Amino acid sequence: MNLRHVxxxxxxxxxxxxxxxxLNRVIGGPGIERFDPFLMLDEFASDDPDxxxxxxxxxxxxxxxxxxxxxxxxxxxxDHLGNVGLLQSGDVQWMTxxxxxxxxxxxxxxxxxxxxxxxxxxxxxxxxxxEPGYRDIPxxxxxxxxxAAGIEAVVIAGLFDDGEVQQPGAVHKPHTEPQLFDxxxxxxxxxxxxxxxxxxVMLYVYExxxxxxxxxxxxxxxxxxxxxxxLGELQLESNTGASLLLIxxxxxxxxxxxxxxxxxxxxxxxxxxxxxxxxxxLA
Numbered sequence: 001m002n003l004r005h006v007x008x009x010x011x012x013x014x015x016x017x018x019x020x021x022x023l024n025r026v027i028g029g030p031g032i033e034r035f036d037p038f039l040m041l042d043e044f045a046s047d048d049p050d051x052x053x054x055x056x057x058x059x060x061x062x063x064x065x066x067x068x069x070x071x072x073x074x075x076x077x078x079d080h081l082g083n084v085g086l087l088q089s090g091d092v093q094w095m096t097x098x099x100x101x102x103x104x105x106x107x108x109x110x111x112x113x114x115x116x117x118x119x120x121x122x123x124x125x126x127x128x129x130x131e132p133g134y135r136d137i138p139x140x141x142x143x144x145x146x147x148a149a150g151i152e153a154v155v156i157a158g159l160f161d162d163g164e165v166q167q168p169g170a171v172h173k174p175h176t177e178p179q180l181f182d183x184x185x186x187x188x189x190x191x192x193x194x195x196x197x198x199x200x201v202m203l204y205v206y207e208x209x210x211x212x213x214x215x216x217x218x219x220x221x222x223x224x225x226x227x228x229x230x231l232g233e234l235q236l237e238s239n240t241g242a243s244l245l246l247i248x249x250x251x252x253x254x255x256x257x258x259x260x261x262x263x264x265x266x267x268x269x270x271x272x273x274x275x276x277x278x279x280x281x282l283a
Contacts (some may be wrong), residue, residue, distance in 0.1 A: 001046035003214035005230040012043060013038040017171040018056035018105070024170060026204055026225050032258070034227065036200060036251040037176040039064060039120035039263055043206065043223070044072075047113040051158065060176070060282050061097035062273045063128040065121040065173075067180065068093040068105070069156065077101035080283065083134040087116075090139025092156055094171055099129040100276065100283035105125050117204075117245065124175045124252055125265050132283060135171075142170045149189045154182035179248040183236075185210070190237040193246060201228040201248040206212035208242035 012024035021044065028040040044057070046052055055075075068075070071089045077093055080102040087093050087280075095101060107114060123130075143155040143166050143234040153160055155169035158179030169180070185191065185208075195201055203210065203226040208220040212226065213235035218228055228234065255265045262273040276282045 002232040004195075004228040004230075005233045006212060006215045006225045006226055007229055009220060010227075011223055014101060015042070017042070019054035021056065022051040022052060022114065024223070027202075033256055035202065036253065036256070037122040037178070037249045038202070038247060038258070039122055039258070040118075040198070041120075041204065041247070042118045043204075044116075045113075045115040045206075047169065049107075049109075049111055052107055052114045053110065056104060057106070058102055058104045059261060060100060060102045060192075061095075061261045062100045062203040062276075062282060063269075064097055064123050065122060066093075066095045067119045067156070068095075068116065069119075069180075069182070070116040072212065073112065073116065073118075074108035075114070076106050076108045078105060078281075079134065079138075081132065081134065085134070085136040085239050087136070088139070090142070090154075092137040092142060093134045095121070096130075096133040098123065098127060098132045100136070100273075101132045102282065105156070117189065119180065120263075121173075121176060121178055121249070122252055122254075122256065122263060125126075125254055128264060128269075131136065137170050143167050147191065147282075148193065150186045151189050151191050152184040156180040156182065162191060163194060175250070176252065177250045179246065182245055183242075183244050185238040185242045185244070187237070187239060187241040189241075190235065192233060192235045195234055195248050196250070197231050199248050199250050200230060201234065202226060203228070203236075204245040204247065206243055206245065208238060209240050210242040210244055213237070213238045
């Protein structure tokens, strides 16, 4: 049996963004081409309001999509297109910045836990200057299932297929074909999700410990990202229980030039984005 093998295991790095929100930056910075089509993954998790209360005041984006998944808490989105949305526990916000969106993301709470993730997904060159879009997906509209092994799967994007059950997710994208699942594995459970050869595959363990068939070494602990090879089968198990994000997608194989909230294919396009933002013509 040809198994996907582990290319790297890496911890997230403490970071601050917005108006001082404390984050765990899992993907981002130098070498992001290795994660194509994904650009960034941030985890936010705190019960201290000082870590999140300042939020993310109005700021621009161009050239990619943001996916925000709330585990706990309340966050309000507003943008220059007139969209307003309230993300609550279990909800997803899928925003396509394309040629430009200026938005804010501000906490709707002054105490309690704020916990979730934001993933950046690149757009192909042909869509980077297309129409921007925004979609709120309430938890009730996101498919959830329980496998025969008792594993709970929240199928945010793409097709979940473990050989016994198939479940389409809430979102489908043709160019990058993203799969985004939140998997809750009880102690002693196993899972072999079917994934397309040639697709980039990553796992982020946010609770518990995970074992990967064919991988040598210690179990993957919480707070670690696993980057896997692009070919072969994936077999997961957890002796003690684990919660993780499975992130997979088709690489675009295009140049990536990033400057803060702008992600394009050339330096000239970045300079144009900066001029457009300065001149009030981003969108």
